[in-house]
Amino acid sequence: MIDDDWVTIALRLGLATVVGLVIGFEREWRGHDAGIRTHALVALSSAMIVISALLIAREMAQQGQQSDPVRAIQGLAQAIGFIAGGLIFVRGGDVRNMTTAASLWMAAAVGIAAGAGQFTLVLLASTITLLVLTLLSLTKRLIPSPPPDAEIDSDRIRPPNRRGMIDPD
DSSP, rough: OOOOOOOHHHHHHHHHHHHHHHHHHHHHHHHHSOOOHHHHHHHHHHHHHHHHHHHHHHHHHHHHOOOOTTTHHHHHHHHHHHHHHHOEEETTTTTEEEEEHHHHHHHHHHHHHHHTTEEEHHHHHHHHHHHHHHHHHHHHSSOOOOOOOGGGOSSSSSOOOSSOOOOHH
């Protein structure tokens, strides 16, 4: 669980915020809307909710009552999924903001782990996250684009109808 040791609580909140800042910096650097502040606040708020749930669970245990702090994590996962889903959109057949939504989800996960005091997990996962965001982005630039003459025949492509089905010719 967790004590009322405010140094430990500050360390957990601070670590979540710093890692959220770093993940958000990468997104902001690439020109995405959900950047430094958004990622830092998602990580910080996730850590705060977990710490609060752990403190409440400890208080209830001292009173002889039971509590399940894991339910707070479940609620966080659902809430951040809703927010991240709102970032994703389709434009001209291309899906946009998937990586930003995933990095926001990661910021929440980092906050959850930091709030729970799982510092090794936070550091390992955030390192892997930054490697994925930076190295794979560089690798993607090295992959050649398809030639311009390999474009799809747009006359043959039809959007789906209201039921999501493509009408036959």
